[in-house]
Amino acid sequence: MKMENETTDRPMLEAVNLSKRYDDGVLALDGVSFEVKPGEIFVMLGGNGAGKTTALNIFLNFIDPTEGEAKINGIMTHFDPLKAKELVAFVSENVMLYENFTAMQNLDFFASIGGKNVYGDKDYRDALLRVGLLEESHHKKLKNFSKGMRQKCGLAIAIVKDAPAILLDEPTSGLDPQAGHEFIKLLDSLRGEGRAILMSTHDIFRAREIADTIAILNRGKIIMQKKASEIAGRDLEDLYLQYMAGHNSEVESPAIGGV
Ligand SMILES: Nc1ncnc2c1ncn2[C@@H]1O[C@H](COP(=O)(O)OP(=O)(O)OP(=O)(O)O)[C@@H](O)[C@H]1O
Ligand SMILES: [Mg+2]
CATH class of the missing domain: 3.40.50.300 (P-loop containing nucleotide triphosphate hydrolases)
Known part of the structure; x- marks a missing residue:
């Protein structure tokens, strides 16, 4: 890429x-x-x-x-x-992710507002794995994520958006x-x-x-x-x-x- x-x-x-x-x-x-x-x-x-x-x-x-x-x-x-x-993709200390969405849902949401709605679950899974978020966390709501996990999720969005x-x-x-x-x-x-x-x-x-x-x-x-x-x-x-x-x-x- x-x-x-x-x-x-x-x-x-x-x-x-x-x-x-x-x-x-x-x-x-x-x-x-x-x-x-x-x-x-x-x-x-x-x-x-x-x-x-x-x-x-x-x-x-x-x-x-x-x-x-x-x-x-x-x-x-x-x-x-x-x-x-x-x-552009943005990762901040208080990353603006949706607390009640899972990691997968956050990626889907931000990819689609970034104009990239051609992506699917496999792309989201690959991006989350690449940033080091294990499979078991992909369907967890963000409110249960640690700070490090949130930051990683923010970078996964950057990857999926291809920013x-x-x-x-x-x-x-x-x-x-x-x-x-x-x-x-x-x-x-x-x-x-x-x-x-x-x-x-x-x-x-x-x-x-x-x-x-x-x-x-x-x-x-x-x-x-x-x-x-x-x-x-x-x-x-x-x-x-x-x-x-x-x-x-x-x-x-x-x-x-x-x-
Ligand atoms: N919305 C705002 N309205 C008025 N002043 C603001 C606003 N946001 C920031 N400032 C002021 O602008 C200056 C720069 O703030 P800024 O948040 O950009 O600094 P920073 O380098 O990010 O600081 P920090 O390391 O604490 O995050 C500060 O004096 C701050 O008080
Ligand atoms: Mg600051």
Whole structure:
């Protein structure tokens, strides 16, 4: 299963000067630009309130940007949300799955709203097995799933939807070390198929382990962006603390203000 534009150099996900000021005046994102090509994993690191979820929510068209654009395969998410949504799968800490549906029913539901209603039980079963959910769990309701199982179910949806873009908000938070490791291995295999992956995390260790590119966000701005290979041999934690200390010691205008 190879993604269509894998051979091109065109970004699958692109943030162009993305800014978001919420109605109460909080400037959550401030001119953020980056791109994620097919077969790449882009990780956003940053403290609480840095703007990571806001950026993901704009890509998902849950909210509109105040300025700038979020594009999925060239499609601007706030102009053509339905087309953009067909290309994307989302896994968050509180994955939006239906609690009273079984894993199979969730896959069927999300595959059909993703425009992929040609799939059947065998495809769902294969996807669930691939993410490591054993057969006995396939017909269980999601309300009985552990957090790790939910995250895996979220990735199974991405597989069934055949989504070329996968967005994840703190996917390994709260997972035990083994579940976290398995999840990262799965992301690695999805990258190998040419999917573009954009994720947020607080976990510096996992970021270093999986990312192609790491961006540190602080108060809505990217204050550092590096290829993971450039950080090899250097301690990402030190780098993170150093950048954060540098930026937070500066006198900055407050993030809250009029539009
Ligand atoms: N719906 C909203 N209305 C107003 N302000 C908001 C809203 N959502 C987020 N914010 C504010 O925007 C800023 C960025 O929040 P965001 O949730 O994007 O950060 P984050 O990097 O995801 O943080 P965390 O690591 O805690 O999840 C914060 O100051 C937050 O309080
Ligand atoms: Mg968040």
